[in-house]
Amino acid sequence: MVAALGALAHEHRLALFRLLVQTGEDGMPAGAIAQALDLPNSSLSFHLAHLTRAGLIAQRRQGRSLIYSADYPAMNALVGYLLENCCGGAGCAPDTDAAPVRRPLAERKTA
Amino acid sequence: MVAALGALAHEHRLALFRLLVQTGEDGMPAGAIAQALDLPNSSLSFHLAHLTRAGLIAQRRQGRSLIYSADYPAMNALVGYLLENCCGGAGCAPDTDAAPVRRPLAERKTA
DNA sequence: GTGTCATTTCCATAATTGTCGAAATAATAG
DNA sequence: CTATTATTTCGACAATTATGGAAATGACAC
Structure with a gap:
């Protein structure tokens, strides 16, 4: 990373x-x-x-x-990592506008 | 940046x-x-x-x-930049899972 | 094979970055 | 003012990274 x-x-x-x-x-x-x-x-x-x-x-x-x-997947992984680890968990982007509550990637592992 | x-x-x-x-x-x-x-x-x-x-x-x-x-806003800006400029426009994260089509930040300016 | 094109590797050199002890600064307490 | 605590700045050095010309490699055409 x-x-x-x-x-x-x-x-x-x-x-x-x-x-x-x-x-x-x-x-x-x-x-x-x-x-x-x-x-x-x-x-x-x-x-x-x-x-x-x-x-x-x-x-x-x-x-x-x-x-x-x-390599798009690699870039995707990088952004995902930043979102998960460097953005205060609840969501870095405060106003995700229309997008309803951007779920932290962590939750998706178990889902 | x-x-x-x-x-x-x-x-x-x-x-x-x-x-x-x-x-x-x-x-x-x-x-x-x-x-x-x-x-x-x-x-x-x-x-x-x-x-x-x-x-x-x-x-x-x-x-x-x-x-x-x-500084969360700064981090937000960084992720936003990467999403906009380094993720193939249409959206870097291909499988945003539940989240319905993560709109590129560019679109939100005009919205 | 030889020639040519596309690109990398090699090399030397310049510039930047990282490390950490010791000295300097800032704030507060007595 | 002196002492103590918290942290930064200084300085010297090691390590890494960036630059670009020249030589080497790989692929193809003839």
Whole structure:
């Protein structure tokens, strides 16, 4: 969990992750990311590896390109953890608006 | 936002923040925290300052003690940001179980 | 095989972060 | 004012993280 937070706790990596989230399941080749973010290849590769180690993004090969994509379940787990452990139990978001009482994830295990 | 993530991206600080979240609005004096977490005062002070700079905790004085407490709205904002920007728009948590379709925070602005 | 494209790994270097004892500050009591 | 308690700041050092050019790897086309 600390690893995931640490992975997102960097300007370039947060931008990178957001980009992949927007891009969707299809993902994006490293080169295109480097161009979009205006980063030297070696620096980008470093950050991609960091996010991969943290389990937030996935890598697959397509021809000579390596395609990276956001791991939504991992992000889901992170948000779930924060909601459960760092939000005063009863619910961090005080005005969940229409959504009726956001049940803490803990309750769902037994349910 | 990066600052908030970075503040939580450390074993001791995450534990510290969770402790303060559990403790509630009343908060806890620095000494008690140091004892609970078994950290030297100077180290703890460093981490408290880090979390404070990130806006995740608040400080108030009570006699000679400095009481720290979690800033729930700040945490709320952080989770909101992650939900909005890092969770594929339509909703990161795919199976919100009982909770009927967790609306993206974006929609609530206009509502 | 050779050439080329996409990307990573290696390397050196710069910058930041974490640690904790000791000294400094702040508040209160006597 | 002195003593005591609570906590921070200072300082020095170790450890980790970030950067980017150059060389290495992997995949494909010819």
